[in-house]
Amino acid sequence: MNNVDARSVARFVEDAAHAAMPHRLYTLIFPMVWPKGQVLLGMKKRGFGQGKLNGFGGKVEPSESIEQGAIRELEEESGLHATKVNKCGLLLFYFEDNPVAMEVHVFMAHEYSGEVTETEEMRPEWFDIDNMPFSQMWADDKCWWPLARHGRSFVGRFWFKSDQVTITRQTLTPVDSLEFSRNARNTS
């Protein structure tokens, strides 16, 4: 699947949802500074992914769109209010000991207001987009970040062992567009 259209991306999600297991919706958003080439990551201080550097994000609430969820999570976790975001990725994560897959919608925030602030959940820090701290990030990040960094859109699936480190299988595909309609809701 290369340079696939929006309908193929929708099918990618629906196939996975039907064939595999229930999905829960999440967001993941990365504030960027151009032309300086920096990205804001946060050290997760508690909960899922504790001790890892990541973008900002979390579960999408039933009352909000995925984009609204991304903007809300960014503000809650970093103090920044995004005024312009672009969706760049759709990632499905499967963990061998979890019957519910994670469907993670990835965004870049190019314009925002507010002050970067440490919160109860995240300790934010700016990094060079070409010198990412992959050893402190989720193992999938080094696979798709080069696409995101160059402004490419992508869809991918990663199967993790229960150690949350070892990837046993993966797919990753650059796509032309991620604009597609979606009716799915969180399963819990």
Ligand SMILES: COc1nc(N)nc2c1ncn2[C@H]1C[C@H](O)[C@@H](COP(=O)(O)OP(=O)(O)OP(=O)(O)O)O1
């Ligand atoms: C498995 O690989 C992952 N890689 C990356 N880069 N990010 C991931 C991976 N798995 C999950 N994530 C992201 C998706 C979300 O942004 C967070 C997890 O959200 P969280 O559990 O923190 O959701 P909240 O709603 O904030 O949780 P609370 O119940 O603690 O409020 O990690």
